[in-house]
Every structure is written in C-alpha cells, then in structure tokens.
Amino acid sequence: MRKLFVGISKMWGVSGVPGEFKMGAAMQSVNSFSNAWLCVEEGVIAGLGGEEGFFGPESLALEVNQFMESLYVGRTIETPNPIHAESDMQFEIVDLGGVELLPGFVDSHTHLVFAAPRWKEFVMRIGGESYETIAAAGGGILNSANALQAMDEDALFGQAATRLQLMIAHGTTTVEIKSGYGLTMEAELKMLRVIRRLKLAFPIIIQSTFLGAHAIPLEYKEQSDLYVDLVINEMLPQVVAEGLADYIDVFCDRGFFSPAQTDRILKAAKAVGLPSKIHANELGLTGGVEVAVANGSLSADHLEYCGSHEMDILRNSFGSEGGGTMPVALPGTSYFLGIPYAPGRAMIDAGLPLALASDFNPGSSPILSLQTIWALACTQMKLLPGEALNAITCNAARALRLENNVGMLALGMRADFFTTDSPNAINTIPYFLGYNHCKQVFVLGNLQ
Numbered sequence: 001m002r003k004l005f006v007g008i009s010k011m012w013g014v015s016g017v018p019g020e021f022k023m024g025a026a027m028q029s030v031n032s033f034s035n036a037w038l039c040v041e042e043g044v045i046a047g048l049g050g051e052e053g054f055f056g057p058e059s060l061a062l063e064v065n066q067f068m069e070s071l072y073v074g075r076t077i078e079t080p081n082p083i084h085a086e087s088d089m090q091f092e093i094v095d096l097g098g099v100e101l102l103p104g105f106v107d108s109h110t111h112l113v114f115a116a117p118r119w120k121e122f123v124m125r126i127g128g129e130s131y132e133t134i135a136a137a138g139g140g141i142l143n144s145a146n147a148l149q150a151m152d153e154d155a156l157f158g159q160a161a162t163r164l165q166l167m168i169a170h171g172t173t174t175v176e177i178k179s180g181y182g183l184t185m186e187a188e189l190k191m192l193r194v195i196r197r198l199k200l201a202f203p204i205i206i207q208s209t210f211l212g213a214h215a216i217p218l219e220y221k222e223q224s225d226l227y228v229d230l231v232i233n234e235m236l237p238q239v240v241a242e243g244l245a246d247y248i249d250v251f252c253d254r255g256f257f258s259p260a261q262t263d264r265i266l267k268a269a270k271a272v273g274l275p276s277k278i279h280a281n282e283l284g285l286t287g288g289v290e291v292a293v294a295n296g297s298l299s300a301d302h303l304e305y306c307g308s309h310e311m312d313i314l315r316n317s318f319g320s321e322g323g324g325t326m327p328v329a330l331p332g333t334s335y336f337l338g339i340p341y342a343p344g345r346a347m348i349d350a351g352l353p354l355a356l357a358s359d360f361n362p363g364s365s366p367i368l369s370l371q372t373i374w375a376l377a378c379t380q381m382k383l384l385p386g387e388a389l390n391a392i393t394c395n396a397a398r399a400l401r402l403e404n405n406v407g408m409l410a411l412g413m414r415a416d417f418f419t420t421d422s423p424n425a426i427n428t429i430p431y432f433l434g435y436n437h438c439k440q441v442f443v444l445g446n447l448q
C-alpha cells in the first residue's frame, strides 16, 4: 500500500526535477514545503506537497486532499474519523507529529572498513608530530594496513556494520566505502568483499571503491612503479572480474602516487569501464586536479590546496551534459589534522559546485556524522547552512553519479530521509554542534 507521511511542519530539499545538483550562487537555494505531505510507493517518492504547491500527478494531490479531509472531518488530528475501516484505507498513514524532514545525507567519501582505531597517532600528533612524519615512520595508512591484514573477514564485517548503523542513526542513507587498507591483493579483496556483504546486509545504497593505490607499501618504497604495476596488472583485473567495485580511486599526492602514476591507473580503469574518483591536493598543489579532470574523474576529493588555476580547470570540466569533476571538500580531515581547509567559499564564489564528505577513517578523520561536517563547513569554511546542506545531499550524490536516485526529495527518487525536532533545521543543525539531531531515519520509506 502507498504510505502517506503527514505531520511535517517543514520539508526541506524538495525539487520538481530529479537529478538536480547545484553550482555557484544556486548552491544557496534550498526549496521547502510547509505543512507538507509525502507519498511513497514501493520505496520511491510518488508525490509530495505542502502549502506552496505539489510535485507529482494532479490526481494524487487531489486524492491526498480528499483523503485527509475525510480522515479528519470533525475530528482532531489525534483522533481520526472512525468510519475508516483498515480495508477502506487508500493510504497507510504515518503521522510524524509536526517534525521537520530532510533528505538523507549522502557521504561520498569514507574509509568505513578498518581494523583498528589509531588513537596512538592522535596522541603523537598532539605531541607535535605531523601526519607526513608519522606516515614516513611506517605509521598512518601502513599501520592500518598491518592491522587489517591480520583481521579476519567476519570481524571486519562486524565492526564495519556497527559503524554503519551509527552513520544511519546520524542521517546518512547513502555511503561510499573505499578499500585501501589492504595493499596486497588478498587483503584488498578481503576489504571489498566486506563492503559487498555490507551492501547485502543494509537497505541503504552502499557504493564500493577500489583504492589499491592508497599508499606505497614499505617493500615498494624505492620502486613504487612496481607497486603501480601490481595494482594495474593483478589487482584491478581481479576486482573487475569479481564485480567488487563501482569506482577506482588513487591517492595522488607528495609521498604517495605521482600524477604520472595516477594517470596510468585511471587509464587502466577506464579501459575496463570503472569510473574514477581521486584523493587530490591534500598536501600541496601536486597536480591531482589536472590528472583527475584530464581523465574525466567523477570527483576530486580533499583540495585543501586549490588555487585559481585548479578552480578554472574544475569549473570548465562541467561544460558538457553529464560531465564534470565534482570538487569534494573533507573538513573533518582539516579539523582533525590541523591542516588548512579547502577554500570552499572561494570555489562557490568562483561558480563551482561543491560537495562535502566525512572522509571517515581512523587516521585523519574519525568523524562519522555529516551533521558535524555540516557545522565545520559553516564555521570553518564560511559556507552558508543551505550551501553546506546541498553539498552533503544533491551535490554529494552527483559526485557518485547517483543524483537521479538520492540527495533530494523529488518524484521517482528513493524515499530516504530523516526527521528532526529542531525547528528551522537547516540553520539549527549546524548551529547546535555536538549532538544528533535526527529523530527518525527512513530508508525506502521504512523506519530504521
């Protein structure tokens, strides 16, 4: 039966057109309905409306109005009209009781599957060591790789599932998860299989990314091209053969993979039909943006270093229909490592679109709530609350090329959303930092 959600004082992120994402000044706009309703059929939005109008078939809007009138005629909202027997119901009615409602968050960049927290490095950094120094000493990603190689698949899955449950409880209903703590064929495949198990176990959309080129293993330190060969010639074909990845990713930066090595990997992936996303410009102006755009990558993530040259290249990538390398900022990493924030304000002012993600991982961003990322984007990057909301919903969906499915409340899109008791939610969620504003989370119209 169709579900009709009512008792919504404000519904944010509504759109008449599915598949929208926002650039430049348009990023400020967040459309909403007051005293709204949302109709869901088979997990998909069949219509939505409020005082300002409706999106969907006119016949449905009429039916909803008549139904609501008949249901509540001469009664209060607490005591529906008893003439409706269960079998006469045109809709299963879900009265949310006066909440505000937002589209579920899209986290387009996470490292959710990992074996062990890295709180020792957290303490070392407080003592003055840099992320690069810790990485050079065999800590950092290589530390995670050692722990991961030693842990079995069931244990990894159990830990990851617990974290994912927490993410959902904080409003995230679409998540991308990367491999990259394996760094051997066997361990990378183990990570990707864990992600596949998560996909089967959870109703949310989970996208999987092969990040074999996340760091150079110690034994390849002096011959990193050989490790690139291993990624291209051995790991990639196996990952593709088992259908384990939706995207490929490369950490292109100083001390990691060069633009030339990145280019080789992205071209090899493209040849087997795997779209790419990259870690770019976290540690300097190191050529990541150029190689990403040249290869038609779906997104370039990090961008703590991004000048007007890089911004021009990124903006120009959006010239053609369906194209564009989405810049993705990761303010959780900047906060946690004490490095500069991506110049998100300047990017939007330069007419660019921008997405934000958690980068949730044990070494550089142990932050799984996109509500926290939203707040950091506002206070530290000077994004307006509405801009940051678009950056963690529709624009993040675009970074995954899922903008026709998630990231907005529009006809034909998935009924993934959450409710909150925080009035004027798009301003108060990033304002009251440090607690979970989600009241209930729905995936495909079902309460989680």
Ligand SMILES: [Zn+2]
Residues within 6 Å of the ligand: 109, 110, 111, 279, 359
């Ligand atoms: Zn990352």
